[in-house]
Amino acid sequence: MIEKEYAYYAGCSLEGTASSYDRSIRVILKALGATLRETEDWSCCGSTPAHAMDHVLAGALAARNLAIVERMETATLTTPCPSCLSAFKKAHAKVTQDKAFSDEVNQLLDLPYKGGVKAKSTLQVIYEDVGPDAVTSKVTTVLPDLKAACYYGCILSRPPKLAAFDDPENPVSMDRLLAACGVDVRDFVFKTECCGAAFGVPKKEMVLRLTHKVLTMVQDCGANCVVVACPLCQQNLDLRQAQVNRAMGSSFSIPILYFSQVLGLAFGFQPEELGLDKHIVSADALIRSRRPKGAEDAAPPVKEKARKSTAQGTAGKPGDAPGAEGTASAAKEA
Amino acid sequence: MRVGVFICHCGNNIAGTVDVARAAEETAKLPHVVYSTHYMYTCSEPGQDEIKQAIKRENLDRVVVAACSPRMHELTFRRTVEKAGLNRYFFEMANIREHISWIGENKELNTNKAIEAVRMAVEKVIRDKPLHSTAFKINKRVLVIGAGVAGMQSALDCADGGLDVVLVEKSPAIGGMMARLDKTFPTIDCSICILGPKMVDVAQHEHISLHAYSEIEEIKGYVGNYQVKVRKKTPYVDWTKCTGCGECMEKCPTKNAYDRFNFGVAPTRAINIPFPQAIPKKATIDAQYCRQIQKGKCGVCAKVCRANAINFELPDQFVTEEVGAIIVASGYGLIDQELLPEYGGGRYPDVITGIQYERLLNASGPTSGHIQRPSDGTEPKSIVFVSCAGSRDKSIGIPYCSNFCCMYIAKQAILTKDHIPDSQSYVFYMDIRATGKGYDEFTRRAQEDYGAKYIRGRVSRIYPKGKKMIVQGADTLLGAKVEVEADLVVLATAATAAPGAAALAEKLHISYDTHGFYVESHPKLRPVETNTAGVYLAGAAQGPKDIPASVGQGSAAAAKVLALFSRDMLESDPAIARVNQNACVGCLKCVKTCPFQAIKEQELRGGEVVASVIETICAGCGVCTSTCPCGAIQLQHFTDNQLLAEVNSLCLS
Numbered sequence: 001m002i003e004k005e006y007a008y009y010a011g012c013s014l015e016g017t018a019s020s021y022d023r024s025i026r027v028i029l030k031a032l033g034a035t036l037r038e039t040e041d042w043s044c045c046g047s048t049p050a051h052a053m054d055h056v057l058a059g060a061l062a063a064r065n066l067a068i069v070e071r072m073e074t075a076t077l078t079t080p081c082p083s084c085l086s087a088f089k090k091a092h093a094k095v096t097q098d099k100a101f102s103d104e105v106n107q108l109l110d111l112p113y114k115g116g117v118k119a120k121s122t123l124q125v126i127y128e129d130v131g132p133d134a135v136t137s138k139v140t141t142v143l144p145d146l147k148a149a150c151y152y153g154c155i156l157s158r159p160p161k162l163a164a165f166d167d168p169e170n171p172v173s174m175d176r177l178l179a180a181c182g183v184d185v186r187d188f189v190f191k192t193e194c195c196g197a198a199f200g201v202p203k204k205e206m207v208l209r210l211t212h213k214v215l216t217m218v219q220d221c222g223a224n225c226v227v228v229a230c231p232l233c234q235q236n237l238d239l240r241q242a243q244v245n246r247a248m249g250s251s252f253s254i255p256i257l258y259f260s261q262v263l264g265l266a267f268g269f270q271p272e273e274l275g276l277d278k279h280i281v282s283a284d285a286l287i288r289s290r291r292p293k294g295a296e297d298a299a300p301p302v303k304e305k306a307r308k309s310t311a312q313g314t315a316g317k318p319g320d321a322p323g324a325e326g327t328a329s330a331a332k333e334a
Numbered sequence: 335m336r337v338g339v340f341i342c343h344c345g346n347n348i349a350g351t352v353d354v355a356r357a358a359e360e361t362a363k364l365p366h367v368v369y370s371t372h373y374m375y376t377c378s379e380p381g382q383d384e385i386k387q388a389i390k391r392e393n394l395d396r397v398v399v400a401a402c403s404p405r406m407h408e409l410t411f412r413r414t415v416e417k418a419g420l421n422r423y424f425f426e427m428a429n430i431r432e433h434i435s436w437i438g439e440n441k442e443l444n445t446n447k448a449i450e451a452v453r454m455a456v457e458k459v460i461r462d463k464p465l466h467s468t469a470f471k472i473n474k475r476v477l478v479i480g481a482g483v484a485g486m487q488s489a490l491d492c493a494d495g496g497l498d499v500v501l502v503e504k505s506p507a508i509g510g511m512m513a514r515l516d517k518t519f520p521t522i523d524c525s526i527c528i529l530g531p532k533m534v535d536v537a538q539h540e541h542i543s544l545h546a547y548s549e550i551e552e553i554k555g556y557v558g559n560y561q562v563k564v565r566k567k568t569p570y571v572d573w574t575k576c577t578g579c580g581e582c583m584e585k586c587p588t589k590n591a592y593d594r595f596n597f598g599v600a601p602t603r604a605i606n607i608p609f610p611q612a613i614p615k616k617a618t619i620d621a622q623y624c625r626q627i628q629k630g631k632c633g634v635c636a637k638v639c640r641a642n643a644i645n646f647e648l649p650d651q652f653v654t655e656e657v658g659a660i661i662v663a664s665g666y667g668l669i670d671q672e673l674l675p676e677y678g679g680g681r682y683p684d685v686i687t688g689i690q691y692e693r694l695l696n697a698s699g700p701t702s703g704h705i706q707r708p709s710d711g712t713e714p715k716s717i718v719f720v721s722c723a724g725s726r727d728k729s730i731g732i733p734y735c736s737n738f739c740c741m742y743i744a745k746q747a748i749l750t751k752d753h754i755p756d757s758q759s760y761v762f763y764m765d766i767r768a769t770g771k772g773y774d775e776f777t778r779r780a781q782e783d784y785g786a787k788y789i790r791g792r793v794s795r796i797y798p799k800g801k802k803m804i805v806q807g808a809d810t811l812l813g814a815k816v817e818v819e820a821d822l823v824v825l826a827t828a829a830t831a832a833p834g835a836a837a838l839a840e841k842l843h844i845s846y847d848t849h850g851f852y853v854e855s856h857p858k859l860r861p862v863e864t865n866t867a868g869v870y871l872a873g874a875a876q877g878p879k880d881i882p883a884s885v886g887q888g889s890a891a892a893a894k895v896l897a898l899f900s901r902d903m904l905e906s907d908p909a910i911a912r913v914n915q916n917a918c919v920g921c922l923k924c925v926k927t928c929p930f931q932a933i934k935e936q937e938l939r940g941g942e943v944v945a946s947v948i949e950t951i952c953a954g955c956g957v958c959t960s961t962c963p964c965g966a967i968q969l970q971h972f973t974d975n976q977l978l979a980e981v982n983s984l985c986l987s
Contacts, residue, residue: 160729169675189797220799 004129007074007117008036009065011045011084017239018081018231020275024260025080025122027274031138031267032130039068039077045084046091048198055094059105062091063113070116080122080260082156082230088119089162121156123229123259124165127173132180139181140268145289148262149188149223150174151214151237153195153230168192174229174259181266182293186223190214195236205247211236212248225255225286227262234258238280255283265290335460338369338394339452340385341430342376342401348435353445357400357430361452366460368392377407382414389418396420396459400428400452421464423908423971428455454980461976465908470950472558473658474899475500479550479838482510483529483881484873485663486536487888488895492661493541495896500655501536502564505594506547507612509533510665511874514595516695516703518881519745520776526611526698533613546614551652553841554931556951557868558658558904566651569618570627571605575643578615580607582635582644591623593700599686599693599708600700605635605644610698617643659868659898661891662852663884664838666874667830669724669732677723677796677825683709684803685796685823687723688742695749705753707822710801714821717750718805719743719761720793724828726764732828734849737878739826740767744777746824747786759786760818762793762807770880789816796823829878843953844869851877862891870894909971910952911959917966918944924958924967933958933967 006029014022029036044050046061066088069077079085095102096115106112120128126135152171160168169192175185193214196207215237218226228234238256245251256279264274265287276283339361343349354372362370369392373381376399388394397415401407404427412422428451438444474497478489481503489499507513513533515525536542545564552563586603593602595609604623607615617635625632626646636644668689671680678685684707686694697703707714721743725736740763747759761780766788768774780786791808798804805818831850839846844864845853852875855863862870870891873884911924911933920943925933932951935943945958945967956969965974 167675170679189795193795217797 004033005035005037005074006076006078006125007039007069007072009039009042009045009069009077009079009084009088011079011081013081013083013231013235017235018258020278021080021231021234021258021260022275024258024264024274027269028126028260028263028267029122031264031269032126032134034125034130036078037072037074039065039072041068045079045081045087047083047087051087051090056101056104056108058087059091059094059101060108062087063095063105064109064111066092066117066119067109067111067113070114071111075116075118076125077117077119078122078125079119080229080231082121082153083232085119085121086155086162088117092117092119093162121165121229123156123173123177126263127166127177132176135177135180135263139266140293141266141290142182142293143262143265143287143290145224145286146262147184147186147222147224148178148227148257149186149218149221149225150178150191150259151188151195151218151226151228151233152191153228153233154192154197156229158192174227177259178227178262181263183262183266186221188218188221188223190217193217195233197232197236200236200240204243207236208240208244208247211240212244212250215241215244215250215252215254218254219252223254225257225283227257227259229259241281253281255279255281255286257283335366335396336368336392336394337364337366337396337398337456337459338385338388338392339364339367339371339456340376340381340388340397340399340401341370341372341448341452342381342399343372343374344401344431344435345375348401348431348448351435351439351441351444352430352448353441354448356445357448357452360449361400361456364453364456366396367456369394376401377410382410385411385414386418389415389420394420395424396462397425398428398452398455398459399425400430400448400455402431403429403433421466423465424459424462426455426459426462428452450984453983457979457983458976461973461979462971465970467905467908468949469903469905470558472899472902472904473560473656474498475655475657476895476899477502477560477562477655477657477660478663479660480504480510480663480665480873480875481508481536481544481546482663482665482873482884483512483532484665484875484884484888485510485661486532487885488661488663488872488892489542490532490535490539491889491892492895493539495892497541497895497899499539499542500545500562500564500657501542502545502548502550504547504549504664505608506569506616506618507595507608507614508536508544508546509611509613511689512881513609513611514597514689514692514696515742516692516697516699517745517749519741520770520772522745522748526696530611533611537613544614545653546616547618550838550841553660553843554951556930556953557866557898559950560657560660560868562655562657562660564653564655566653568648568650569616570621570624570644570646570648571617571619572643572645572648573614573616575641576616576639577641577643578607578612578617579640580617581638581640582617583607585634585638587632587634588623588625591620596693596700597687597690599690619644619646659870659895660842661870661872661888661895662838662842662844662864662875663872663888663891664835664875665832666878667832667835669730669828669830671825671827673724673730674825674827676794677720677823682796682798682803682823683707684714684798684821685825687825687827688719688739688746689827691746691824692742695746695753703753705750705822712821713754715754715757716802716818716820716822717747717757717759718793718803718818718820718823719747719759719826720796720805720823721761721763721826722792722828723825725826727828732830732849734878735767736826736829737767738829738880740765740777741770741773741880743824743826744768744780744786747780748784751784751786759784760805760820761786761788762805763788763790764792765790770882789818791816829874832875835875842866842869851875862887862894868898906950907954909969910949910954911947911956911967911969913945913947914966914968915944915946917964919964919966920944921963923961923963927957927961929955929957 046058051058157166157171196210200207261274358372416422430448548566551565554561588604590601693699768777791810793807795806802819835850872888872891936946
């Protein structure tokens with residue numbers, strides 16, 4: 001277990017629409033032995049609206065927060081939001097590599113940013129600093145009905161040189177963390193497909209089309225929930241699911257969970273502690289069957305056999321393959 | 335001492351950014367320099383005549399030419415001064431083109447730098463000693479590494495020219511990549527039908543001795559006299575007894591061995607003969623999969639072998655071959671699908687590589703020439719070909735074009751239509767590169783006569799949907815996203831250097847580029863030579879190339895060897911290390927550091943031990959001179975005194 005300190009930057013989404021992400025992240029990091037230090041007087045990270053207008057402004061907004069963290073004397077800044085992370089990484093790279101840009105940015109700031117902060121996504125912190133083995137050791141609860149499709153979105157591992165985390169085309173970090181909790185992880189091929197991102201406002205029909213495509217693939221791979229690490233992905237898939245159904249004539253009812261919520265449930269926390277009650281599509285039906293670890297040995301062997309044979313007969317169909325097989329496929333990727 | 339300085343304009347290459355007239359004027363004032371001039375092209379015939387006349391007229395005894403790199407023209411000018419009666423080592427070259435005029439734009443600074451370069455050369459040339467080459471005999475045997483089509487062509491041409499050839503092949507059978515191809519473009523000739531007779535010729539030629547399933551262990555020596563240690567890997571079968579009947583292969587109970595010849599299209603047995611036309615047609619055991627070798631239980635092949643050829647205890651064997659020249663035709667490799675995670679990274683059975691598809695098309699392949707999906711054995715109706723799968727992709731470190739993929743994709747699309755008339759092929763391409771004779775017409779035929787749909791754009795993702803593979807990409811001519819439902823996807827995976835290419839280059843002392851391909855001596859004018867005398871290149875080891883280019887290079891390399899061997903004696907380079915035995919303290923550090931094992935210890939009459947250089951082996955690298963604690967070992971023509979004089983002249987200026 002780590003005894004480590006991180007500067008924590010929640011960002012705007014995690015104060016609002018993604019408060020459940022914030023709550024669950026804090027709960028599991030505490031359980032995993034990490035200390036989060038708040039970034040005092042934090043401001044906007046400079047993502048989409050700012051960098052669409054002016055790169056220096058976007059850089060300065062991100063660098064302002066980085067400069068605050070620099071003075072906290074904590075080497076690593078962690079943020080759960082991929083968009084904030086990308087803004088910090090971009091600003092850090094440009095400030096440390098481009099003298100002219102650095103001068104322009106620091107001119108706008110009261111406190112100059114000197115380039116001493118390493119930004120990491122909270123997923124990366126848990127995957128690399130804590131590790132799947134330590135996660136397994138914390139697991140107290142099994143989630144037998146969960147069949148997860150891990151959806152990473154576009155920028156968590158990309159562009160590869162900037163993100164410097166996981167595989168840009170086939171990321172596996174979330175898959176492995178969930179597998180470490182004993183969750184049945186499906187081979188989901190749209191891990192990095194576009195959800196439509198912030199186009200929900202100016203061009204909603206495009207977002208609905210893309211989201212529909214992602215949800216269809218989730219169903220095709222036999223998953224019954226999507227596990228995400230991005231507030232915007234969560235919002236497009238969860239909040240807009242009813243809109244998708246109306247526009248595309250579908251009838252999805254797929255809960256969209258943060259990976260931190262799944263880890264939290266496996267660690268034995270209650271759904272409300274993890275903010276699961278905040279979601280539009282309820283996950284209640286899927287997590288009702290959760291039970292203490294070890295109790296699954298008591299499951300009647302007959303049922304186990306029956307499930308195996310069904311799985312062979314209908315491999316690939318939604319909701320039929322047994323947990324063991326899915327975990328094995330995730331382990332194979334490892 | 336009377337030194338003459340000749341400054342070359344090299345057209346505008348030097349004169350454009352160096353004031354050659356001022357340089358000539360200034361260098362004329364240097365000590366020992368009695369004559370200095372500049373000329374448009376010093377290397378031209380009138381330019382060389384000018385040097386010869388000046389030597390006579392001005393009674394010069396040393397010459398400095400300030401021009402291009404010595405790699406370009408040092409030999410030219412050495413011959414010039416020799417013709418005028420001077421020792422050829424009374425000549426120095428100052429490189430004022432590559433080192434000065436090409437890299438700097440400030441004319442004044444460049445001119446000053448050129449003058450300094452000449453001053454250094456003058457300081458060196460006045461300390462030059464006359465050196466004389468000695469002649470040595472050539473061993474007129476040639477080693478050819480790699481028995482693909484390029485190596486076989488080299489071997490046959492050399493052997494037909496009367497040379498004894500040692501042909502070393504890494505895999506159990508000769509033929510290389512070409513033996514695996516089904517048909518060849520643009521004539522749709524059957525590949526093995528045109529290669530097979532050549533393979534037989536190689537096997538039967540009285541002047542060719544073949545070491546199959548062998549690798550180069552160590553190379554010693556120099557041009558004319560190489561000693562090559564060859565490791566004959568154990569096939570665990572006594573090949574002198576094996577009749578190639580194939581009974582062992584039928585009875586072998588291990589049915590899941592990786593088939594290297596077929597690139598894993600179907601599994602093979604642990605003991606196998608790679609293909610029906612294999613030469614030599616002998617069985618080899620793949621130790622990794624053999625139950626007897628791994629677990630000590632089985633031995634079925636030994637029981638069924640009527641020739642009693644199986645020997646699980648057979649060790650690797652070593653033979654040393656003496657040769658005078660080496661042709662390297664070690665071929666190429668292909669990238670692993672793991673490098674292409676967006677195309678599944680090898681996770682999907684129905685996404686295969688071009689060479690695997692070649693084996694599916696081939697009548698002697700695992701499916702007897704019936705195109706079948708690896709996943710379920712059904713006949714695919716919709717086939718997508720993805721060109722540049724890895725090639726021209728800087729992000730995975732392969733910025734180059736793999737040369738032959740555009741053409742083999744067109745060929746495979748044509749063959750697909752022949753095999754399955756109601757099939758539809760799609761080809762995603764970046765550009766169609768079909769520059770050979772009859773090539774463009776061929777790619778047009780694939781589209782116009784065989785109905786292959788060519789889509790200009792790259793594929794972004796391949797994923798399974800039910801039994802189909804969805805190929806998602808862009809059509810950049812339509813400016814639209816496209817999705818094709820495919821039964822089978824064929825990736826034209828990028829060609830790379832052969833596995834182990836770098837290690838072999840180090841044994842041969844030849845250079846390789848960042849991608850592991852061997853570097854020729856000059857990209858235009860010396861395409862099959864290397865910078866190591868006596869070592870030549872042929873085929874895709876030098877860079878991806880198709881069959882006609884490989885065969886052409888194979889013949890070219892053979893011609894080079896035949897020309898080299900047309901003489902009986904070669905001249906040695908006298909610019910080698912020499913020991914001053916009066917100064918040598920016998921520490922023998924040089925013996926340990928010499929990378930060529932060219933220094934031995936020698937006991938003098940008084941009993942004291944000193945180092946002694948074997949002149950024929952020394953390559954003149956100079957490592958020993960920097961090791962020697964008392965300056966007793968000196969590289970001729972590059973002595974410590976000469977180098978220090980050059981440095982001093984620069985520091986004093």
